[in-house]
Amino acid sequence: MDERAIVSKIAKLESVLDEAGKVIVGQRNIIEELLISILAGGHCLLEGVPGLAKTLMVNTLAKTLELDFHRVQFTPDLMPSDIVGTEILEEDHSTGKRFFKFCKGPVFTNIMLADEINRTPPKTQAALLEAMQEQSVTYAGKHYDLPRPFFVLATQNPVEQAGTYPLPEAQLDRFLMFIRVGYPSENDEVEILKRTTGTYKTNLNTVLNADDITELQGLATDVDISPPLLAYVARIVRATRPENSEVEMVDKYVRWGAGPRAGQALVKCAKAKALIAGRYSVTLGDLEFVAKAVLRHRILLSFQAEAENIDVEDIIESLLRDVDGPESPLV
Structure with missing residues (x-):
């Protein structure tokens, strides 16, 4: 190609x-x-x-x-x-x-x-x-x-x-x-009612096919990610585990943290996000965009978290806030 x-x-x-x-x-x-x-x-x-x-x-x-x-x-x-x-x-x-x-x-x-x-x-x-x-x-x-x-x-x-x-x-x-x-926002909900209770119709155009998707999957794999960002991903994933985490909320509310597969998923998804944006290298913003969707089902909360109404979203936000960021500013 x-x-x-x-x-x-x-x-x-x-x-x-x-x-x-x-x-x-x-x-x-x-x-x-x-x-x-x-x-x-x-x-x-x-x-x-x-x-x-x-x-x-x-x-x-x-x-x-x-x-x-x-x-x-x-x-x-x-x-x-x-x-x-x-x-x-x-x-x-x-x-x-x-x-x-x-x-x-x-x-x-x-x-x-x-x-x-x-x-x-x-x-x-x-x-x-x-x-x-x-x-x-x-x-x-x-x-x-x-x-x-x-x-x-x-x-x-x-x-x-x-x-x-x-x-x-x-x-x-x-x-x-x-x-x-x-739930949708108020404006979006008004638009939904407008489209679904009247005569609104739309014609969807085909943009890509199966072969295109297969090729783009290969391109996503080739997207570059810098060593400082890879090290940051490893720190984030390791910080989800209570036994070696320095994040206070993890130590207090997490029973089991994410395994190595979580780091692989973070990198793969961030590469795909970069490709959609037309870039050939991953940025810190790409990782932050996919972090919640990648981590929320890989962190098991403790009974104390449930008792205090702590959600896994709160844990991920604390990870992104408290874990040391990439060493290089060029990410």
């Missing part, structure tokens, strides 16, 4: 956000975080109360990127075969012989929406998480690769917890980012 083509495709990343804005009112940062996850080659867990357009977000993004999209509603009776696929018995009419044929499930797509993932039992959750980790599935001893790119967006409702199976911390760590969707 020549330099002009590279510059053109990078410029189109901003157009993806603009196109999504035709349908999604506000929430530009959320759409950008989803795009960052795709470019970084990871998956997202999206949390928000019903009615905040979580499904519409991912559907819109899939159309803008010309990617296949499947939505699966996770329920208590959902089986692993409902996600991965199953074998059916068929007959060859010319010979009369019967054979098993594998019918691929909805996981064989580019973007899969796992709606309310915490409503299905651990066995079914594990089937999806294995596909996320390995980018492939195995059924009856045969190996099947998933399409590229492959991105899972899982949602969960933070309010209604009756009859749910919360994801354990080890499985939460499989998600590159954990994004919280809040």
